[in-house]
Each structure stands twice: as C-alpha cells, then as structure tokens.
Amino acid sequence: MASSSKPSATKPSATRPKSPRPGARPAKSGATPWLWLVLIGVVAAAGVIAVLATRQDSSDTASVPPGVEQTRPATITGTALPQLPDSGTDPAIGVAVPEVHGQSFDGTPVNILHDGKAKLLMFVAHWCPHCQREVPLVVSHLKENPLPDGVQLVAIATSTNSSLPNYPPSAWLEEVQWPGETMADTPKYDVANAYGLTAFPYFVAVDASGKVVARTTGEITMDQFDQIVQLATAS
Numbered sequence: 281m282a283s284s285s286k287p288s289a290t291k292p293s294a295t296r297p298k299s300p301r302p303g304a305r306p307a308k309s310g311a312t313p314w315l316w317l318v319l320i321g322v323v324a325a326a327g328v329i330a331v332l333a334t335r336q337d338s339s340d341t342a343s344v345p346p347g348v349e350q351t352r353p354a355t356i357t358g359t360a361l362p363q364l365p366d367s368g369t370d371p372a373i374g375v376a377v378p379e380v381h382g383q384s385f386d387g388t389p390v391n392i393l394h395d396g397k398a399k400l401l402m403f404v405a406h407w408c409p410h411c412q413r414e415v416p417l418v419v420s421h422l423k424e425n426p427l428p429d430g431v432q433l434v435a436i437a438t439s440t441n442s443s444l445p446n447y448p449p450s451a452w453l454e455e456v457q458w459p460g461e462t463m464a465d466t467p468k469y470d471v472a473n474a475y476g477l478t479a480f481p482y483f484v485a486v487d488a489s490g491k492v493v494a495r496t497t498g499e500i501t502m503d504q505f506d507q508i509v510q511l512a513t514a515s
Contacts, residue, residue: 297410297498297499298410298479298480298481298497298498298499299405299408299409299410299411299479299480300478300479300480301405301439301472301477301478301479301480343451344448344450344451345386347386347387348385348386348448348450349385349387349464350385350437350440350442350447350448350449350450350464351440351464351465351466351467352382352383352384352385352387352463352464352465352466353382353383353466354380354381354382354383354463354465354466354470354471355380355381355382356378356379356380356381356470356471356474357378357379358376358377358378358379359375359376359378360378360473360474360475360476361375361377361378361474361475361476361492362476363476363477363478364476364477364478364482364495364496364497366478370492370494370495372476372492372495373492373493373494373495374491374492374493375491375492376394376489376490376491376492377392377394377475377484377486377490377491377492378392378474378475379391379392379393379394380392380393380463380471380474382463382464382465382471383463383464384461384462384463384464385437385449385450385462385464390434390461390462390463392432392434392463393490394489394490396488397430397431397432397488398428398430398431398432398485398486398487398488398512398513399431399432399433399434399484399485399486399512400427400431400432400433400434400460400483400484400485400486400508400509400512401434401436401475401483401484401485401486402415402418402433402434402435402436402481402482402483403435403436403438403471403472403475403477403480403481403482403483403484404435404436404437404438404449404453404480404481404482405437405438405439405440405449405480406437406440406444406445406446406447406448406449406452407439407441407444407445407446407447408480408481410480410481410498410499411480411481412446412452413499414481414499414500415435415453415456415458415481416456417502418502418505419456419457419458419459421502421505422459423459425502425506427509428509428513431509431512431513432460432461433459433460433461434460434461434462434463435453435458435460435461435462435463436462436463436465436471436472437449437450437453437462437463437464437465438465438469438471438472438477439465439469439472439480440464440465440467449464450462450464476495477497478497479497479498480497480498481497481498481499482495482496482497483495483496483497483500483505483508485508485509485511485512486512487511487512487513487514487515488513488515489515493508493511493512493514494507494508494511494512496508
C-alpha cells in the first residue's frame with residue numbers, strides 16, 4: 281500500500297459525491313427564483329422515483345436471522361468530536377477519539393478503544409447510493425492490498441431506516457463480504473454523532489495513540505484510501 285508521495289490529511293471536497301446525513305442543515309444558495317422553480321420540479325420528480333425505488337426494495341427485504349438486530353446499544357466515553365467542516369482545517373485533527381463499547385448486528389462486542397492500534401473507521405448508511413458504490417470498491421481493494429498487521433477496520437452502520445432502500449444493513453454488508461468488524465449504531469445514531477459525521481460515506485483514520493489523523497466524506501479513490509491508511513500507521 282505504500283505510496284510514493286507523502287500523505288497529507290484528507291479534506292472534504294465540495295464536488296465529491298456524498299449523501300448528506302438525515303436532518304443536515306442545507307448550505308446557503310444564491311439561486312434565482314426561476315432556477316428554484318426548475319429545482320423544485322427536479323426534486324419532485326426525483327421524489328417520485330425515490331418512493332418507487334423504496335417500495336420496490338422494501339418488498340424485497342432480505343430475511344434477518346434470529347438474534348440479528350440492525351441497531352444496538354453503545355456506551356460512549358470521552359469528548360465528542362466536532363462536526364467535520366465543509367472546507368478548511370479539520371478541528372478534530374490531533375484530538376483523541378471517544379471510546380465506544382458497541383456491538384455487531386448479532387450482539388458480538390465491537391469496541392473502539394485507545395488500545396495502541398491504528399484504526400480505520402468507515403461510517404455507512406444502507407440507503408446511501410455512494411456507500412453502495414464505495415463499500416464494494418474498498419472490499420475489492422483490500423483483497424489485493426490488505427491493511428498492515430494490527431490495523432483495526434470497522435464499518436459502522438448508522439442512520440438505519442427500515443423504510444428506505446437496501447435494508448437491512450446486516451444483509452448488505454454480509455453480501456459484499458466486508459472484511460473488517462461491523463458495528464451497529466444506536467437508533468439515535470449516537471456513535472455517528474460522537475464522531476462528527478455530516479455526510480456519507482464518512483471515513484475517520486485514527487493513529488495508535490487514539491488521535492484523529494484524517495477525516496473525509498464522500499466517495500474517495502483507492503489512492504486516497506491508501507493515503508489515510510498511511511496517516512493512521514505513520515507513527
């Protein structure tokens with residue numbers, strides 16, 4: 281995975297494909313009234329398509345084995361990270377991440393601790409089309425380029441909603457053969473909130489001392505993925 285260029289902290293890009301988290305505050309816009317009418321028409325059409333897609337996917341909901349839950353309780357200690365800004369310096373760089381005692385879909389303990397291990401955390405939502413493209417890309421990349429020994433890889437399934445497409449997340453992540461651990465967030469998205477999530481997919485790289493070295497949202501290239509891995513394992 282080594283790269284010939286020196287890695288630098290990854291910043292979010294306004295043009296990078298990503299899905300805003302539910303309830304995210306919209307950015308201000310200087311659009312003219314006629315443009316708003318066009319946008320309203322486009323949004324309305326997209327809404328009809330989304331409803332139809334949701335109905336179709338809901339009818340094909342995968343069966344869930346007994347004991348598997350799509351959300352799980354989590355105990356979080358430490359100070360929550362600030363939200364990732366749209367641009368500029370990330371205020372969380374160099375800040376210790378909150379520790380999390382959580383669970384996988386089947387109740388298996390999954391923890392994010394200050395345990396001397398570098399970590400790569402990927403927050404995903406089952407209904408997010410960018411997550412649906414990015415997760416298989418990461419899975420395929422890691423088959424050919426495994427993470428260095430000792431790096432903890434965790435997918436956190438959050439913003440789960442049974443009325444939205446590609447539900448349940450447990451079946452989706454199993455189908456794509458996610459190679460790391462999986463953590464089911466709480467019904468109120470407590471883990472995502474503690475890590476400052478603003479959009480999907482959301483990557484957080486943590487070094488062995490438990491501090492943030494990079495955060496970014498949206499679809500990224502595998503070269504960028506390798507760069508944030510390098511940042512996490514540099515020390």
